[in-house]
Amino acid sequence: MADDTGDDQADGAAAPGDEARDALAAELSELLGDAVVESHVEAGQNLWLRIDIEHWHAAMSALHDAGFAYFGFLSAVDWTDAPEGRYEDTEFDAAGVGEEDDEASSATAEETVRRGGGETRFQLLAQLHSPARHVAVLIKADVPEAASSDGSSAPASVPSIIDVFAGADWHEREAHEMFGLVFDGHPNLAHIYLPTEFEGHPLRKDFPLLARAVKPWPGVVDIEEIPPELEAQLEAEVMAEFEASGAGT
Amino acid sequence: MSPPPTASALREQQAYVAAQAADARVNVELDTGDMTLNIGPQHPATHGTLRIACQLDGEQVISAEPLMGYMHRGYEKLCEVRTYPQCTTLINRIDWLGSFANEVPFILAAEQLMGVEAPPRAQWIRTILFELSRIANVSLFLGDMGVQVGALTPVFFAFRDRERVLNQIEEVTGGRFHPNFDRIGGLKDDIPRGWIAETHAVMAKMRGFCDEMEDLLMGNEIFQTRCRSVGVIPGDVALSYGLSGANLRASGVDWDLRRDANPGLAWDQVDWRVWTHPDGDSFARYWVRLQETREATKIVDQLLDGIPSGPIMAKVPRIIKVPAGEAYVSTENPLGEMGYYVVSKGGLGPFRVKIRTPSFSNISVVPWVMRGTYVPDIITILGSLYFILGDIDR
Amino acid sequence: MALVDKVKLPKPLSWLLNFGRARSLWVYQWGLACCAIEMGAAFGSPRYDVMRLGVIPFPASPRQADLVVISGTVTDKMAPVIRRLYEQMPEPKYVISMGSCANCGGPYWDSYSVTKGVDQVIPVDVYVPGCPPRPEALLEGIVLLQERIQREDMQERWRGEPIVVPPSTSSSTRVPAAPNASSTAPTSAGAPAVPAGSAQP
Numbered sequence: 001m002a003d004d005t006g007d008d009q010a011d012g013a014a015a016p017g018d019e020a021r022d023a024l025a026a027e028l029s030e031l032l033g034d035a036v037v038e039s040h041v042e043a044g045q046n047l048w049l050r051i052d053i054e055h056w057h058a059a060m061s062a063l064h065d066a067g068f069a070y071f072g073f074l075s076a077v078d079w080t081d082a083p084e085g086r087y088e089d090t091e092f093d094a095a096g097v098g099e100e101d102d103e104a105s106s107a108t109a110e111e112t113v114r115r116g117g118g119e120t121r122f123q124l125l126a127q128l129h130s131p132a133r134h135v136a137v138l139i140k141a142d143v144p145e146a147a148s149s150d151g152s153s154a155p156a157s158v159p160s161i162i163d164v165f166a167g168a169d170w171h172e173r174e175a176h177e178m179f180g181l182v183f184d185g186h187p188n189l190a191h192i193y194l195p196t197e198f199e200g201h202p203l204r205k206d207f208p209l210l211a212r213a214v215k216p217w218p219g220v221v222d223i224e225e226i227p228p229e230l231e232a233q234l235e236a237e238v239m240a241e242f243e244a245s246g247a248g249t
Numbered sequence: 250m251s252p253p254p255t256a257s258a259l260r261e262q263q264a265y266v267a268a269q270a271a272d273a274r275v276n277v278e279l280d281t282g283d284m285t286l287n288i289g290p291q292h293p294a295t296h297g298t299l300r301i302a303c304q305l306d307g308e309q310v311i312s313a314e315p316l317m318g319y320m321h322r323g324y325e326k327l328c329e330v331r332t333y334p335q336c337t338t339l340i341n342r343i344d345w346l347g348s349f350a351n352e353v354p355f356i357l358a359a360e361q362l363m364g365v366e367a368p369p370r371a372q373w374i375r376t377i378l379f380e381l382s383r384i385a386n387v388s389l390f391l392g393d394m395g396v397q398v399g400a401l402t403p404v405f406f407a408f409r410d411r412e413r414v415l416n417q418i419e420e421v422t423g424g425r426f427h428p429n430f431d432r433i434g435g436l437k438d439d440i441p442r443g444w445i446a447e448t449h450a451v452m453a454k455m456r457g458f459c460d461e462m463e464d465l466l467m468g469n470e471i472f473q474t475r476c477r478s479v480g481v482i483p484g485d486v487a488l489s490y491g492l493s494g495a496n497l498r499a500s501g502v503d504w505d506l507r508r509d510a511n512p513g514l515a516w517d518q519v520d521w522r523v524w525t526h527p528d529g530d531s532f533a534r535y536w537v538r539l540q541e542t543r544e545a546t547k548i549v550d551q552l553l554d555g556i557p558s559g560p561i562m563a564k565v566p567r568i569i570k571v572p573a574g575e576a577y578v579s580t581e582n583p584l585g586e587m588g589y590y591v592v593s594k595g596g597l598g599p600f601r602v603k604i605r606t607p608s609f610s611n612i613s614v615v616p617w618v619m620r621g622t623y624v625p626d627i628i629t630i631l632g633s634l635y636f637i638l639g640d641i642d643r
Numbered sequence: 644m645a646l647v648d649k650v651k652l653p654k655p656l657s658w659l660l661n662f663g664r665a666r667s668l669w670v671y672q673w674g675l676a677c678c679a680i681e682m683g684a685a686f687g688s689p690r691y692d693v694m695r696l697g698v699i700p701f702p703a704s705p706r707q708a709d710l711v712v713i714s715g716t717v718t719d720k721m722a723p724v725i726r727r728l729y730e731q732m733p734e735p736k737y738v739i740s741m742g743s744c745a746n747c748g749g750p751y752w753d754s755y756s757v758t759k760g761v762d763q764v765i766p767v768d769v770y771v772p773g774c775p776p777r778p779e780a781l782l783e784g785i786v787l788l789q790e791r792i793q794r795e796d797m798q799e800r801w802r803g804e805p806i807v808v809p810p811s812t813s814s815s816t817r818v819p820a821a822p823n824a825s826s827t828a829p830t831s832a833g834a835p836a837v838p839a840g841s842a843q844p
């Protein structure tokens with residue numbers, strides 16, 4: 001059912017935005033040349049461009065010069081699955097998953113989920129907006145993994161864009177703190193939110209939420225049962241009150 | 250792209266810069282040296298727990314670096330372990346003065362992914378509540394800005410009149426703020442009887458409040474001297490720092506997401522305008538917010554008269570499961586562009602939510618704009634940029 | 644006041660002193676998150692008018708305050724600052740924890756950066772539940788605190804011993820939570836939230 005309405009919307013209301021975005025996608029692909037790996041237009045919603053990480057800095061400054069002067073945000077996505085999932089241990093969760101999973105396209109999910117595609121674990125994500133044209137573009141770039149000295153793999157460093165967009169400063173610090181991405185050329189990659197001595201990168205999927213791990217979601221725990229004799233008494237009281245008020249009005 | 254500042258503003262700016270240069274010379278003569286001034290994290294003049302470390306030379310600020318994170322609650326991680334309806338409860342609390350407005354872009358993003366659209370009546374009521382929370386939010390700023398320059402009366406007016414708006418919100422949603430009223434596919438409830446007339450009356454009162462503020466504060470010479478030509482942010486700087494909302498419009502950039510990228514609410518059904526100011530100083534920011542509050546009351550008035558009939562909830566499954574995909578929806582919230590980048594892998598909860606909050610970007614301009622200003626200006630600039638701590642730190 | 648902790652004061656005198664202390668609480672507002680706005684509404688707005696209770700919400704520094712209202716989310720980064728501020732307050736001092744966040748972590752109970760309750764850092768006298776508590780609920784919390792101060796033994800308070808406050812003798816209509824508060828933990832006197840019906844002015 002959900003799918004039907006989705007198609008309706010795409011055909012009807014959103015068609016004009018679609019064309020404009022298609023044209024823009026073509027124009028930007030031309031402008032950026034082979035920096036663009038892939039582009040994706042969702043009708044009436046958004047335009048995604050996936051950019052080769054090598055050209056990250058150049059592409060951003062080209063877009064800046066092309067009128068995309070408003071810096072929306074910069075962040076990242078960790079595409080691995082969290083080992084604990086959503087800590088789904090409730091009956092409700094289980095019921096929800098079982099009920100509709102057959103028809104839902106969980107098999108194709110992995111392919112369709114990444115708008116604009118992508119192969120690596122970490123993906124940079126940024127949004128720019130053109131105040132003159134009133135249109136936004138979402139930009140992605142795959143961050144490859146580079147083997148670090150102790151054998152574990154870590155995301156390779158990414159060129160910083162604070163010389164293009166001054167506002168990227170804090171966003172890059174945040175991405176560094178939350179995902180452990182390293183931005184080359186950033187003057188001060190210090191913690192922005194967390195205390196200096198905090199260890200780990202909270203938004204990586206393998207960062208556990210300890211409170212979740214040691215304690216089930218308190219909302220699941222049902223309230224203590226009322227002793228039967230008390231319950232009967234309470235019910236009698238409530239009924240009496242109800243009747244009284246019903247008689248009153 | 251942005252118009253040049255007005256002539257008088259330009260003159261004042263030049264005078265201000267000349268004064269700065271003269272003072273800098275005196276500082277060198279007197280060898281005032283460096284001094285570090287730490288404001289916050291708990292300081293009466295900052296809203297909430299922002300901490301600013303300033304390097305001073307005499308009375309002038311050499312550098313000011315906001316240190317935040319005292320209110321970081323980890324929304325993005327918490328959203329990953331919650332279901333969509335649970336997320337809305339949480340998201341309410343990001344910008345706590347305009348809570349309803351926080352829910353809307355997230356719900357819209359989820360609706361986009363699910364391919365559902367709220368029925369027209371729900372969209373109109375959504376828009377009304379959105380604008381009401383804008384009024385409740387910004388009216389507090391309009392009063393509080395007085396406190397920043399030492400005028401205590403306006404904030405009492407603001408609290409008084411804001412209560413009226415909160416009453417209206419409460420009558421519909423049941424909560425003064427943190428309504429948690431928006432649902433994927435519509436709204437929880439319809440509006441109660443008699444609410445429309447009451448809201449009309451409240452809107453008239455709020456217009457009176459705006460007039461009062463105009464008389465009390467904007468006409469006040471002390472206020473003008475404290476705010477004019479202080480903290481000037483040119484349009485291109487504002488854009489590259491990602492300033493949005495009234496801060497951007499006060500720098501002359503004519504951009505409002507309600508008009509330019511309407512994600513499916515009722516703003517295009519009514520007659521209103523976007524206010525901009527060319528000067529880019531603290532006064533311009535105050536002026537734009539004042540006009541916007543007035544404009545919002547007019548939007549609400551018009552919307553109230555035209556609410557379409559029909560259901561308030563589209564058909565959605567009882568257990569919300571969002572198909573795989575990515576969506577980014579942003580709206581023009583009271584503080585600026587608030588957007589949610591929702592990544593779904595088809596489960597009960599989002600896979601990743603990136604929350605683009607306006608204050609985070611708005612306040613990132615502080616190091617740039619503070620350089621060379623005077624210590625008393627720190628407070629008016631911060632006040633006029635108008636941020637909410639939860640919105641910075643998330 | 645050096646006498647207070649040495650001799651047992653006669654009852655009328657300690658009643659009088661307690662009465663004075665309870666009705667001139669200088670409260671330091673420690674606004675941290677959303678609850679701070681409701682605290683501001685309670686303290687700053689003409690509708691709720693906290694000063695009629697003898698609460699003065701304008702101390703310039705914690706060094707002049709008798710009471711601190713911790714309203715909002717306490718994060719791990721903030722906790723040491725709260726501790727420091729609390730230590731700066733002169734004895735006798737009282738703490739009201741306002742909102743679920745300050746009480747126990749509230750909606751952020753599973754967050755990696757939120758302290759699960761301000762009582763892990765400083766002792767709390769009154770908890771005001773709610774998310775956010777209405778301004779009326781905060782006023783109720785203050786009234787409960789005043790009742791508590793009224794019944795306090797000043798000698799013990801000044802000596803810094805754990806205080807067991809005798810239960811209220813007045814037949815107050817409002818105290819569903821007060822009885823258990825006084826019997827066990829000295830630092831817990833739960834304030835019941837005010838029914839929403841009482842919101843109308």
Ligand code: SF4
Nearest residue numbers: 677715742743744774
């Ligand atoms: S208890 Fe609720 S309203 Fe209060 S600070 Fe916490 S989240 Fe905000």
